Amino acid sequence: MKNRKVKLMQGNEACVEGALAAGMKFYAGYPITPSTEIAEICSQKLPLVGGKFIQMEDEIAGMAATIGGSLAGLKSMTATSGPGFSLKQENIGYAALAEVPCVIVDVQRAGPSTGLPTAPSQGDIMQAKWGTHGDHPVIALSPTSVKETFDLTVKCFNLSEKYRTPVMLMLDEIVGHMREKIEIPEADEIEIYDRKKPTQDEVDTYKAYRVNEGEIVPAMASFGEGFHFHVTGLMHDEFGFPSNDADTADKLLRRIMNKISDNVDDIVMFEEEFMEDAEMVVLAYGGTYRSARSAVKKARAMGLKVGLFKAITIWPFREKRVIEIAKDQKKILVPELNLGQYVLEVERIVAGKTEVHSLGKVNGEAITPDEILAKIREVL
Amino acid sequence: MSSQLIKNNFRMDRLPHIWCPGCGHGIIMRSMAQAIQNLGLDKQKVCIVSGIGCSSRAPGYMDFNTLHTTHGRALAFATGVKLANPELKVIVVTGDGDCSAIGGNHLIHTARRNIDITTIVFNNNIYGMTGGQYSPTTPTNDFGTTAPFGNIDKAFDICKLVDGAGATYVARGTAYHVNQLTKIIEKAISNIGFSLVDAISICPTYYGRKNKKGTAVQMMNYLKDSAVDTKVAEKLPPEKLENKFFIGEFKNTTEPEYTEEYMKIIKKYQKER
Ligand SMILES: Cc1ncc(C[n+]2csc(CCOP(=O)(O)OP(=O)(O)O)c2C)c(N)n1
Numbered sequence A: 001m002k003n004r005k006v007k008l009m010q011g012n013e014a015c016v017e018g019a020l021a022a023g024m025k026f027y028a029g030y031p032i033t034p035s036t037e038i039a040e041i042c043s044q045k046l047p048l049v050g051g052k053f054i055q056m057e058d059e060i061a062g063m064a065a066t067i068g069g070s071l072a073g074l075k076s077m078t079a080t081s082g083p084g085f086s087l088k089q090e091n092i093g094y095a096a097l098a099e100v101p102c103v104i105v106d107v108q109r110a111g112p113s114t115g116l117p118t119a120p121s122q123g124d125i126m127q128a129k130w131g132t133h134g135d136h137p138v139i140a141l142s143p144t145s146v147k148e149t150f151d152l153t154v155k156c157f158n159l160s161e162k163y164r165t166p167v168m169l170m171l172d173e174i175v176g177h178m179r180e181k182i183e184i185p186e187a188d189e190i191e192i193y194d195r196k197k198p199t200q201d202e203v204d205t206y207k208a209y210r211v212n213e214g215e216i217v218p219a220m221a222s223f224g225e226g227f228h229f230h231v232t233g234l235m236h237d238e239f240g241f242p243s244n245d246a247d248t249a250d251k252l253l254r255r256i257m258n259k260i261s262d263n264v265d266d267i268v269m270f271e272e273e274f275m276e277d278a279e280m281v282v283l284a285y286g287g288t289y290r291s292a293r294s295a296v297k298k299a300r301a302m303g304l305k306v307g308l309f310k311a312i313t314i315w316p317f318r319e320k321r322v323i324e325i326a327k328d329q330k331k332i333l334v335p336e337l338n339l340g341q342y343v344l345e346v347e348r349i350v351a352g353k354t355e356v357h358s359l360g361k362v363n364g365e366a367i368t369p370d371e372i373l374a375k376i377r378e379v380l
Numbered sequence B: 001m002s003s004q005l006i007k008n009n010f011r012m013d014r015l016p017h018i019w020c021p022g023c024g025h026g027i028i029m030r031s032m033a034q035a036i037q038n039l040g041l042d043k044q045k046v047c048i049v050s051g052i053g054c055s056s057r058a059p060g061y062m063d064f065n066t067l068h069t070t071h072g073r074a075l076a077f078a079t080g081v082k083l084a085n086p087e088l089k090v091i092v093v094t095g096d097g098d099c100s101a102i103g104g105n106h107l108i109h110t111a112r113r114n115i116d117i118t119t120i121v122f123n124n125n126i127y128g129m130t131g132g133q134y135s136p137t138t139p140t141n142d143f144g145t146t147a148p149f150g151n152i153d154k155a156f157d158i159c160k161l162v163d164g165a166g167a168t169y170v171a172r173g174t175a176y177h178v179n180q181l182t183k184i185i186e187k188a189i190s191n192i193g194f195s196l197v198d199a200i201s202i203c204p205t206y207y208g209r210k211n212k213k214g215t216a217v218q219m220m221n222y223l224k225d226s227a228v229d230t231k232v233a234e235k236l237p238p239e240k241l242e243n244k245f246f247i248g249e250f251k252n253t254t255e256p257e258y259t260e261e262y263m264k265i266i267k268k269y270q271k272e273r
């Protein structure tokens, strides 16, 4: 029998527990509701494990220091909400191009601007994908419960280390502030992935941005280990030095995009229920999934043939499976706490093969199961 | 002698640099390398971080751990590097625009924390990389491509700014007074805490041309003639100080350093070892 700790905790707290379990040793951020507990708990817990916490002067600095911490060899995280997520964007792009693993948590709140600081939202879903300028790889996960927040935070670190890329955890105020009982797995039950490093005998031959045979990403040295390499946000060659060469730029950008798109099966997670005979599928994520699930159960009790798709990985999108659903002529309903963002991606993938419906809400309140049920009845 | 300095501290295959003929930035970069060599620092433990600008290209040529970041954010990246690994000697290369306009917030807060980072400002009083727009250190009434009728802003004295914000070592040097600059940089690096060296550079291509300052040689002569050492200045009558600027050491104190203070917290509270 495993002697797991059972605890009642908030989503935000579970996020920190997951990060620590994954090996986080560095946190830099700036307080903002509803993510502040993440900073507070990190400031409390990191020194206890020899880690470092720093409250920076703003979110731009929080993101920058997080990247710096990772380059110096520590698994690093920052957390924020709405306005802060906007401020982090330029440096998220830097981390993507310079291939610096790190985790960015966005506990989404109602926007735009200062909006409704304490109200839940899923309004940053498209920003997670397109927030920074230029084409860039994106991995974003969104948990639906406190336990899943723990698990997905671990997963975020693992994916960021494996693919050398910033990974976003798209929490929302519902899950971030919800309290649930969770069983914390023991250390030996948690799968941890650490970045691949070059060996000491490669000191003289190390090319910071060369992908070795059979690897997905370049081996990553830390500053101070003897590999005096260069890191830049300019397009760069295999050594990491700036280059204006068209082929070099093209090759680099395609490589960092392809490392994600070639590994969608490894990165994308989703769950389905009640699908076999479904004539309609509710596709939901994050806090809204909880209402979607109870709506689908109610619908089933009424004899309505409704299935449920939980998108756990938000980006990249699970295109293959959603195309199958569309081909099966199942209608798709996407409820979300915005005026229809993720539904745009569903429409793009489905490309007219089936009906796609949107249920959006932006008044600062969660979508209720009854609202989703009413929409199901309208669509079916 | 000099070529040995280059061989030991620069990435020979990355040279020549991108700077214009007559630019002062190369002189300051060389002075930095000389200071690092004079101090006998372990190269593997030196990390040079920069933002964006002509000046910020320097680390790419220098054979150390080097990090070229985003515009204005070098000090924030550097703070992450230093706190994550306090063993590293972290040196930031930045421009006047990079550190005092877009990066002004990071500048004052990094100084306030007194974290052990040495900042070398390559101060040419202009935005060089983007083609000569006025910067926070462009003197009032001077011209820039965005100040066609003369600059009505007042200029920052970056040394006073960081002194007020909490830096523990503050000094100014110039691309003309190289030996003094090297000594200042050595002392700045040796200070355990936040140090800033305002290294006055020249940009003949934009600042010089826009303000009719003549050739690079004439601009260097201006540095020679207009800079007065603070120690000398104390003894001079006010009329001798008109239109002059001060160089030398302005502040050299010792205060608790940020990463050392943080390590004390870890030492006291850490459970897992
Ligand atoms: C966010 C952002 N804004 C603007 C720029 C454009 N830009 C690049 S360098 C620069 C000014 C650099 O001036 P300074 O720091 O004084 O350095 P110098 O080139 O004079 O050495 C600007 C405005 C940028 N790269 N990023």
Ligand code: SF4
Pocket: B018, B019, B020, B022, B023, B024, B025, B054, B055, B124, B128, B129, B202, B203, B204, B205, B206
């Ligand atoms: S534009 Fe000015 S600062 Fe930039 S390299 Fe040329 S002379 Fe130097």
